[in-house]
Amino acid sequence: MKGDDVDPDLALTVAAVWRQERISCPHPNVLQSHLQGSLPAGAAEFVAFHLRDSSCPYCNAVVDDLRAQDAGARTPQLEDLRDRLLRSTAAALRQTRA
Numbered sequence: 001m002k003g004d005d006v007d008p009d010l011a012l013t014v015a016a017v018w019r020q021e022r023i024s025c026p027h028p029n030v031l032q033s034h035l036q037g038s039l040p041a042g043a044a045e046f047v048a049f050h051l052r053d054s055s056c057p058y059c060n061a062v063v064d065d066l067r068a069q070d071a072g073a074r075t076p077q078l079e080d081l082r083d084r085l086l087r088s089t090a091a092a093l094r095q096t097r098a
């Protein structure tokens with residue numbers, strides 16, 4: 001599909017309808033796979049087009065959320081692991097003393 005052939009007014013209308021109705025919005029799981037780079041090429045292209053060229057505010061918001069969750073999820077996991085190590089070490093020390 002060539003963007004040049006599309007009437008700008010029609011393109012605007014299509015984009016507006018797309019945004020209003022969320023036509024063809026990929027499922028959040030698909031967006032997540034897209035972020036992880038695990039989508040097949042065709043689907044990845046569609047999602048990239050949907051996010052970038054149709055600038056779907058809904059999906060871009062979902063992607064932002066997923067990115068934030070991803071960034072936020074890493075630290076607590078590390079801290080959780082450290083806490084568990086500290087707790088098991090403390091338990092082992094207590095057992096040694098008793």
Ligand SMILES: [Zn+2]
Nearest residue numbers: 025056058059
């Ligand atoms: Zn969308």
